[in-house]
Amino acid sequence: MTQQDTIQLGGGELSLWGKIKLTIARRTEGRGVALLAIILTVALLTEPLVFTAYQVTLGRIALIGLVALGLTAVILMGQLDLSVASTLAASGVVLAIIPDLTLGIIAALLTGLLVGAINAFGVAIIGINSFIWTLGMLFFLRGVALVISNEAPVKLTNADAGIAFGQPLIGPITPRILIFILVFIAIQVFVSRVKMGREFYAVGGNPQAAKDAGIPVKRRIFTGFMISGFVSALAGVINTLERTAADPIAGSTVLLASFAAAIIGGNYLKGGRGSIVGTLIGAGALGVLQVTLTLSGVQVPVQQIFIGLVLLLAVTTDPNNLRAVLSSIRSARSSRVKVQKPASEPNKSTAS
Amino acid sequence: MSKNEPITQINAMAQAPEEQPKQKSRRGVEWFAENGIFVFTAVLILSAAIFVDGFASLQNITDVFHRAAPIGIVAVGMTFVVISGNYLDLSVVAQVATAAVIMIAVSNEYGYFAAVLAAMLAALIYAIVNGVAVGYFKANAVIVTLSTTYVGLGLLRLLSGGSIFFGPPDGALAQFGAGKLGPVPYSALVLVAMTLILAFVLNRTNFGFTVRSFGINERATRLGGTNTGLVIIGAFLVTSLSAMIAGFVLAAFSNTAVSAMSTGYDFQALAAIIVGGTSVFGGKGSVLRTLLGVIFVSVLSNVLVLLNIGLDTSRWPLEF
Numbered sequence A: 001m002t003q004q005d006t007i008q009l010g011g012g013e014l015s016l017w018g019k020i021k022l023t024i025a026r027r028t029e030g031r032g033v034a035l036l037a038i039i040l041t042v043a044l045l046t047e048p049l050v051f052t053a054y055q056v057t058l059g060r061i062a063l064i065g066l067v068a069l070g071l072t073a074v075i076l077m078g079q080l081d082l083s084v085a086s087t088l089a090a091s092g093v094v095l096a097i098i099p100d101l102t103l104g105i106i107a108a109l110l111t112g113l114l115v116g117a118i119n120a121f122g123v124a125i126i127g128i129n130s131f132i133w134t135l136g137m138l139f140f141l142r143g144v145a146l147v148i149s150n151e152a153p154v155k156l157t158n159a160d161a162g163i164a165f166g167q168p169l170i171g172p173i174t175p176r177i178l179i180f181i182l183v184f185i186a187i188q189v190f191v192s193r194v195k196m197g198r199e200f201y202a203v204g205g206n207p208q209a210a211k212d213a214g215i216p217v218k219r220r221i222f223t224g225f226m227i228s229g230f231v232s233a234l235a236g237v238i239n240t241l242e243r244t245a246a247d248p249i250a251g252s253t254v255l256l257a258s259f260a261a262a263i264i265g266g267n268y269l270k271g272g273r274g275s276i277v278g279t280l281i282g283a284g285a286l287g288v289l290q291v292t293l294t295l296s297g298v299q300v301p302v303q304q305i306f307i308g309l310v311l312l313l314a315v316t317t318d319p320n321n322l323r324a325v326l327s328s329i330r331s332a333r334s335s336r337v338k339v340q341k342p343a344s345e346p347n348k349s350t351a352s
Numbered sequence B: 001m002s003k004n005e006p007i008t009q010i011n012a013m014a015q016a017p018e019e020q021p022k023q024k025s026r027r028g029v030e031w032f033a034e035n036g037i038f039v040f041t042a043v044l045i046l047s048a049a050i051f052v053d054g055f056a057s058l059q060n061i062t063d064v065f066h067r068a069a070p071i072g073i074v075a076v077g078m079t080f081v082v083i084s085g086n087y088l089d090l091s092v093v094a095q096v097a098t099a100a101v102i103m104i105a106v107s108n109e110y111g112y113f114a115a116v117l118a119a120m121l122a123a124l125i126y127a128i129v130n131g132v133a134v135g136y137f138k139a140n141a142v143i144v145t146l147s148t149t150y151v152g153l154g155l156l157r158l159l160s161g162g163s164i165f166f167g168p169p170d171g172a173l174a175q176f177g178a179g180k181l182g183p184v185p186y187s188a189l190v191l192v193a194m195t196l197i198l199a200f201v202l203n204r205t206n207f208g209f210t211v212r213s214f215g216i217n218e219r220a221t222r223l224g225g226t227n228t229g230l231v232i233i234g235a236f237l238v239t240s241l242s243a244m245i246a247g248f249v250l251a252a253f254s255n256t257a258v259s260a261m262s263t264g265y266d267f268q269a270l271a272a273i274i275v276g277g278t279s280v281f282g283g284k285g286s287v288l289r290t291l292l293g294v295i296f297v298s299v300l301s302n303v304l305v306l307l308n309i310g311l312d313t314s315r316w317p318l319e320f
Helices: A002-010 A016-026 A030-046 A054-076 A084-097 A101-126 A130-148 A159-165 A175-193 A195-205 A207-212 A217-243 A252-264 A276-295 A300-316 A319-351 B004-019 B024-051 B058-083 B092-110 B112-136 B141-160 B172-178 B186-204 B206-216 B218-223 B228-254 B265-275 B287-306 B313-319
Strands: none
Touching: A030 A252, A030 A276, A030 A300, A054 A084, A054 A175, A054 A195, A054 A217, A054 A252, A054 A276, A084 A101, A084 A130, A084 A217, A084 A252, A101 A130, A101 A217, A130 B265, A159 A217, A175 A195, A175 A217, A175 A276, A195 A207, A195 A217, A207 A217, A252 A276, A252 A300, A252 B141, A276 A300, A300 B112, A300 B141, A319 B112, B024 B287, B058 B092, B058 B186, B058 B206, B058 B228, B058 B265, B058 B287, B092 B112, B092 B141, B092 B172, B092 B228, B092 B265, B112 B141, B112 B228, B172 B186, B172 B228, B186 B206, B186 B228, B186 B287, B206 B218, B206 B228, B218 B228, B265 B287
């Protein structure tokens, strides 16, 4: 939406078609939209149940997408947060071991914020690569979750509240879907309308330039990681409430699914480009794919293969990556011509 | 003789970044990262031998080696990918399991030769898919190998039906797994042999130098006329072949194979590599350091088990 402003600033005299072309070129969701369209078509032709049972599909999208939304805030800044999976598990366990529900939810969400702050501390203050630091966090938190749960799933003391939480609120909308939509709107507004959120793009695009422009880069990194930690803790709370139990090793598939959603949605892993809408589209594509496969009675390993292939396809068909392939082919072709000549000359000189 | 000259030159180049002046705040950390592991390992082994009951027994040390061998073999191979600046190869989990299952399932039917061939083919496929995506498409190695892990494990579960395969109890594989040379199990000998071979490849061959120089400066290596894509495929191939051998060792050790048998190998191997002092940003590090890291990590977890600290708590120190 702000992109439209820049378009008007950049070229006011463009025709409508030119504007459309420019908008498409500036957006990053192209691949996500294409994939979603393909999957929706296939689903419509083979398994129309995906759409009639839209409650299930929406629930699945919310399950995949919630963590991905928070993750996108971190990816926009060119960082990775691998700890989301075990943040989800740890906060769920925290919720379950505290007898009082309200207190438990607050403590669980605070856990997420704390994890985010620790992640940001390691990345921004100590200066360790975010991939390594959050990887350590992933294991540390899994250990913590296993210790405080005594290595077994913990039952929620207030199981009735959990069951009530799983019931539809308005029509088919369960609280999970509602929270997902609210989080989506909140982060979308934050990233595209709020100055602090817009600065995420600047930090991701070029941290040094962002710093020189007066953006408090370290504070932004704290904000991003805390959003990610909070949202994954929220997902943990929702999971625990709906299942009325907390599994200390939950979330092993969340890591792949959330990264896949963010990457399919066109978020550039080195930061600076991408959008929350893209993540939503990516989560939608993955969710519909999973539900279609499940409803068609496909085995779980085949589902894994499909999702892995989609992720592989998404990460290799990034426009930048395709450009890299083209340039490497071109340079290989040109270098072959150039290298052969000098290589043959020294041979001659040594021979003579 | 003339071949030695470029080798020493590149060797000097590889060490050059260590001599450059560094930021003051980083100096202590980097000294630790470079030399701390020698001190830590020595202190750990000495104090364990003195204070922990049962550590210094022959039986226990044999067990430590037995446990360390498969992870160690994966780690020394993965060092290549890490040194080339591509973080890690998560798909070793799928690769180790694939090699183990192929080794037992195929050898039961068609003999060991066919099993080794099939496993090598699988390793080659993994290396090419990972290497092409990372080397030519310049895709993020973490995400690429995460997705190949899923595809690989999915395929393995689909084809094996998720069942457990048993080898014949008196087969050559089982004998190898139980065999010892004096007090040292064969698997530990494989680890040492792999370390020496890969150390030779990394430090004494053109390929090894190119991997290292790619990790230090990707652009310069490419402009120097190297086919960088092939180098990356090569680095992934070394990792895949090591993971394959680790799968064989693991299959021989238990004489069974199942698709879930290598869970956690990716990060345990990475932990050993990082503890050994190999830089995750590429360029710096060595295979021998990784071996030291493997020894450190396995001795540490052994000590924690001997001290009766819970399995879950023993995972914490691995990360820090």
